[in-house]
Amino acid sequence: MTTPLTPQKPPLRATISSMRRASTYYLLLAALLVMLGGCGRGSSVAPKAEMDIAEAMRAALTVESGEDDSSAAVEQADSTGFATLKGRFLLDGSPPKMPLLPVKGDDVAICAPGGAPVFSNAIVVGKDGGLANVLLYVTSDIPDNWLHEADVATATATVDFDQKQCIFLSRVFAMRSTQTLKILNSDPIGHNTNITPKQRATPFNQTIGANSFALYTPGGEERAPFPVSCSIHPWMKAWMITRGNPYFAVTDKDGYFEIPRVPSGVELEFRVWHELPAYIESATLSGVPVKWPKGRMKISLEKDATVDMNVSLDAGLFN
Amino acid sequence: MGRAWAAAVGVCLLLQAGCNSPEAAFHFNAVYAHKQSGVTKSQAKNVKEILIAQFGTPDEPAIPALPDLDVSTVISLDRLKMSAGPVERTDDTAPRRGLYREHCAHCHGVTGDGRGPTARFLNPYPRDYRRGTFKFKSTPVGGRPTHADLKRILVDGIPGTAMPSFKLLAADELESLIQYVKYLAIRGEVERSYILEIDAELEEEDLLLNVPGEDAEQVAEQVEVIQDITSMVLSRWANAAGQATEVPAHPVDDDKIASITRGRELFFGTTANCVKCHGDTALGDGQTTDYDEWTKEIDPTKPHLAAEYVALGAFSPRNIRPRNLRQGVYRGGRRPVDIYWRIKNGIEGTPMPAAPATLGSDDIWHLVDYVRSLPYEALSQARTSGPKFQRERN
Numbered sequence: 001m002t003t004p005l006t007p008q009k010p011p012l013r014a015t016i017s018s019m020r021r022a023s024t025y026y027l028l029l030a031a032l033l034v035m036l037g038g039c040g041r042g043s044s045v046a047p048k049a050e051m052d053i054a055e056a057m058r059a060a061l062t063v064e065s066g067e068d069d070s071s072a073a074v075e076q077a078d079s080t081g082f083a084t085l086k087g088r089f090l091l092d093g094s095p096p097k098m099p100l101l102p103v104k105g106d107d108v109a110i111c112a113p114g115g116a117p118v119f120s121n122a123i124v125v126g127k128d129g130g131l132a133n134v135l136l137y138v139t140s141d142i143p144d145n146w147l148h149e150a151d152v153a154t155a156t157a158t159v160d161f162d163q164k165q166c167i168f169l170s171r172v173f174a175m176r177s178t179q180t181l182k183i184l185n186s187d188p189i190g191h192n193t194n195i196t197p198k199q200r201a202t203p204f205n206q207t208i209g210a211n212s213f214a215l216y217t218p219g220g221e222e223r224a225p226f227p228v229s230c231s232i233h234p235w236m237k238a239w240m241i242t243r244g245n246p247y248f249a250v251t252d253k254d255g256y257f258e259i260p261r262v263p264s265g266v267e268l269e270f271r272v273w274h275e276l277p278a279y280i281e282s283a284t285l286s287g288v289p290v291k292w293p294k295g296r297m298k299i300s301l302e303k304d305a306t307v308d309m310n311v312s313l314d315a316g317l318f319n
Numbered sequence: 320m321g322r323a324w325a326a327a328v329g330v331c332l333l334l335q336a337g338c339n340s341p342e343a344a345f346h347f348n349a350v351y352a353h354k355q356s357g358v359t360k361s362q363a364k365n366v367k368e369i370l371i372a373q374f375g376t377p378d379e380p381a382i383p384a385l386p387d388l389d390v391s392t393v394i395s396l397d398r399l400k401m402s403a404g405p406v407e408r409t410d411d412t413a414p415r416r417g418l419y420r421e422h423c424a425h426c427h428g429v430t431g432d433g434r435g436p437t438a439r440f441l442n443p444y445p446r447d448y449r450r451g452t453f454k455f456k457s458t459p460v461g462g463r464p465t466h467a468d469l470k471r472i473l474v475d476g477i478p479g480t481a482m483p484s485f486k487l488l489a490a491d492e493l494e495s496l497i498q499y500v501k502y503l504a505i506r507g508e509v510e511r512s513y514i515l516e517i518d519a520e521l522e523e524e525d526l527l528l529n530v531p532g533e534d535a536e537q538v539a540e541q542v543e544v545i546q547d548i549t550s551m552v553l554s555r556w557a558n559a560a561g562q563a564t565e566v567p568a569h570p571v572d573d574d575k576i577a578s579i580t581r582g583r584e585l586f587f588g589t590t591a592n593c594v595k596c597h598g599d600t601a602l603g604d605g606q607t608t609d610y611d612e613w614t615k616e617i618d619p620t621k622p623h624l625a626a627e628y629v630a631l632g633a634f635s636p637r638n639i640r641p642r643n644l645r646q647g648v649y650r651g652g653r654r655p656v657d658i659y660w661r662i663k664n665g666i667e668g669t670p671m672p673a674a675p676a677t678l679g680s681d682d683i684w685h686l687v688d689y690v691r692s693l694p695y696e697a698l699s700q701a702r703t704s705g706p707k708f709q710r711e712r713n
Contacts, residue, residue, distance in 0.1 A: 047360060049344075049367035053531065057372035060530045061542055062384045105606065107595075190592030192672035196612060198515055200551065202461035205665050206673040209590035214676055223519045227615075231670030232595045234609045293522070294357070 079146045080265030083301035086258035087308050089131040089251050092284070093315025095123045096276075101235040103166070107189050111166035111233060118235075121171050122275055123318060130255025131313060133172040134280070135225060135273045136297075137241065137248035138262075148261040151246040158182050158215075161240075163191055168228065168238035172250045172275065177201060177242040181216040183208060190232065197226045201242045205231070218242040225273060239275050264303040271295040277317045284312040343377040343405070343420075345370065346430045348449060348510050349631045354616055355518035365526040366513050369545065374506045377420075377429050378404045382502075383509075388550045393557050394498050394505070401492065402499035418492055419499050422485065431503030433613075439634050441481045447613055448500060449507020451555070452668040455651030457563040459664045460673060463504075463556045465563055469497045471652065479648040501556060508552045516548065566659050567680040575688065582689025585682060590675055593686070596641040601693050603643035609670045611639045639669055647694035658687045 098120040103112045112118050124132035155178050162169040164186040175181060177200075183193050185208040193214065195204040200220030208214045221244040230236040241248070247268070249257040262268070272280040272295045279295030286309070290297075301307055347367055352358040358366075375381030380403045382390045406417035420429065426445040428434040433447035446453070455472060456464035464472075473493055476484035485493065513527055521527065528541045572578065585591040586601075598605035610619050617628035619636035629635055642650075651657050651666070663683050665673035674683055 047364045049364060049371055051371070054368045054371035057369055057528055057530045058381075060528070060538060061369075061372055061545065102608075104608075105595075188589070190589050190595060192592070192670075194670070194672065196615075199512060203667070205460050205667070205670075207590075207592050207675045209592070209675050209677060212590070212675065212677060223515070231609045231672065232592065232606055234606070294519070 077266050079263035081263075081303040082148055082261045083264040083304060084258065084260050084306040085262050085299070085301060085309065086256070086306065088257070088310055089134045089255045090129045090310075090312045091125050091131045091255075091315055091318075092129070092312045095125050095315060096319050098123060103233075103235060105233070107166065107233065110187055110189050113165065118167075120237075121167070122237075124171070124253060126252075126254035128254075130251070130253070131274070132251055132253045132255060133274065134251040134255070134257070134313075135172050135174060135239075135241065135248065136257060136259070136270050137174060137243055137273075138245055138268050139223070139271055139296075140267075140269045142245040142247070142263065146263045147246070151261055154246070155179070160184060162186055163193075163230070163236070166191075166230070166233045166236055168236060170250075171238055172225065173228075173238060173240045174248040174250055175218070175240070175242055176246055177218045177221045177244055179218075181218070182213055183216060184213045185209065185211060187211070191230050191236075192232055194229045194231055195226070195240065196228075197222050197240075197242070198224065201226075224271075224278075225275070262301055264301045264305065267298055267300040270297045270299065272297055274313075274318070280313065280317065282314070282317070284314075286310050343429050345374075345377060345506070346428075346432060346632075348432070348507070348514065350617065350628050350633045351449075351511055352514050353628060353631055355514050357518040357521075357523075358514055359523050362517050362521065362523075362526060365528060366510060366517070369513065369528050370506060370510055373509070373545075373549065374502070380502065383546075383549050383553075385546055385550050385553065388553055388557065390553060393553055394502050398495050398498045399502055401495040415492070418488075418496055422488075423496070426481065427503075431500070431507060434632060434634070437481075442637065443480055443639075444613075444634055444637075445481065447507075448504040449511060450613065450668070451504050451508040451552070452612060454666045454668055455657075455661075456667070457660050457664075458559055459562065459564055460667045462562040463559040465559045466497060469500060473497060475652060477650045478653075479646075479650050505552055505556060509549050512548045512552065513545075516544065564660060564664055566656050566663075569655070569684050570681045578685050578688040579692045581682070582685035582687070582692075585678070585686055586689055591678065591682075591686065596670065597644055598641070600698055601644040603641045605641060606670070607640050608638055610636060611670070612668045614639070641671070644690055644693045645696075645698075655687055655691070658690055659683055662686050662690070 101118045101120055103118050108115070126132055155176060158180045159175050160182050161173055162184040166187065185191050188210050190207060190209055192205060192207045193216075195201075195216065197203055197218070197220070199222060201218040201222050202220065204216045206214045206216075220242065222242050225239040225241040228238040228240050247259055247262055249259045251257045272283070272292055274280055279292070281292055281295060283290055283292065299307075345367075347363055349363075352363060373381065373383035380396065380399045382394055382396050382399075384390070401415055402417075402419040404416040404420070406421045407415070423435075425435040425437050426433075426441065427448070428438065428445075431448040433445045435445065438445045451463060453464040453468070455477070456462070456468040458465060458468070470493065472482070473485045473488075473496060475486075476482050485496070488496070517527055528545060529537055532538060570578070586593040586597075594601075594605060596605040597603055614636045617633045617636060618624040625633075625636055647653075649658060649661075651661050661671070662674050663680075665671050674686070678686075
């Protein structure tokens, strides 16, 4: 009566138990991997610190830094006067499509009048491909006595920063860290302006009533732009930088910029930045391809010169 | 079969034990380095070593030496020792150690990165101290919490969250833990600044501190940069005590109802705008799609980017909800003065903004009175409220 099972097939029980055994090993293996993964987290990113190096560093860092002779010893070249740096940024190619902003909530009547769609203004291209909102700023140390008196006079001025229809009217905004920002609200609804610097400027997050304003004093310089937002309308976005010197500009809607009264006769380091690529590292300057590592552009201007820069940027940088 | 399982469990336990082995180390802030993108592996190693030189290790803490600032006025190494190190209780006469790992690390992590083993299951997540950002304090946005602020958090805990009260600890233990929180925060802030410095200034092959190295002049310059950053961070903590926001007395009038009514008008009006986030019924259901500042750093609105940070150890992003003000649970403390500070200064690191500067202290007190009355206000009363219509006419 017994019909033999096909010899190749092991009995059912055996199959199950060997499957179980296999699965146990897989489980074990999986558990091992998980545990190892868990241990490795955080340390896998960088090689392990070496204690003897740390000891040597501790010694170097505890040496009393004596008289500040190091900076005095380096005799800096002096500026010879002033010059003007101006120019235009053009986009070479077609800009990426900007996403639709999620304008929602009970303020839509004011933020998107008539229900019109609102698109991000992260890229604004004007006449003939002129690229708006490119930021240039000098990162070299500037001694106080290099400043033109017109710039000394505005060191503690108040500058305006406005918002209307739930859009910050300046997408990219630069100011001096000693100036005061007057944050206007030109809407009949309330906003709050949330400013989040990274290092030395003070953060700020204050409600600004309908058709009112708030004052902000950054009190410190930042090296790179940082975000500004509104928590009531989270789609609102802008970028800001606070600088210890007056040598910066943001390109206008057609890509033009001008920085007057720049110290001449000395080499200055500029940074070139746009929110999508962040530092702009490659460009075509007056027809010649140039590399600006970390957005660094070095330039030395002659006294009373007006230097005109024609920069073209590959649209590929903005994708 | 049983034996295989036992072996599996055994191996797991062994490996787990390996994780918690005595040589605990501070984790590198890989998430922030990824955000700044320009930090190489050897630069990351360099940062770790500089931080060990300045701040020591979890078992053997140190405090940095600075030419222009007496660091011991901010944190005292002697005090820290009780909190540092592995949990140890040999006998009653020996000085205690390991308080932080005993009471805090399973939530806040050995590094103070808010990523202890239980952390990912909590909502809100435990505080990551390394931004230097604290929510419930008497100082305005940008100011560090005062010693008294931190002490109150430890004594009272944070109601409505997993953060427990440590009221039962001895005074010197509390003191040590407060200092240890500052120590971890300062260390974390300095680390973030080094990462920014590298990203902004250094080429790929350069280090922040070339020690051991030949070039003494270069080292001197690098030491200056490092000390400058460290003292910037420390002086913020040193200045905190003087920055507490003054709280003028409550306007003296017996008419509590009038004060609540005025507060209610403000709450729903277009000057204070509380309604926009806390909602028409104050249930915390107004603007609910924003994130806190810790989460914003991992690009929560771009899931493909957020995933990269999560792979490096960050927790999955979650939206932050405005508080439901009908529950009467106040995370930053329920004394009127606590709520005054929350409304006047906002809650740093969260969307909750400071009240407009145009509101005087009397108005802030009216808001406090209204907020405190909300748990007792009938819901229907709020929905049909007059001030809402006023808002729409504007």
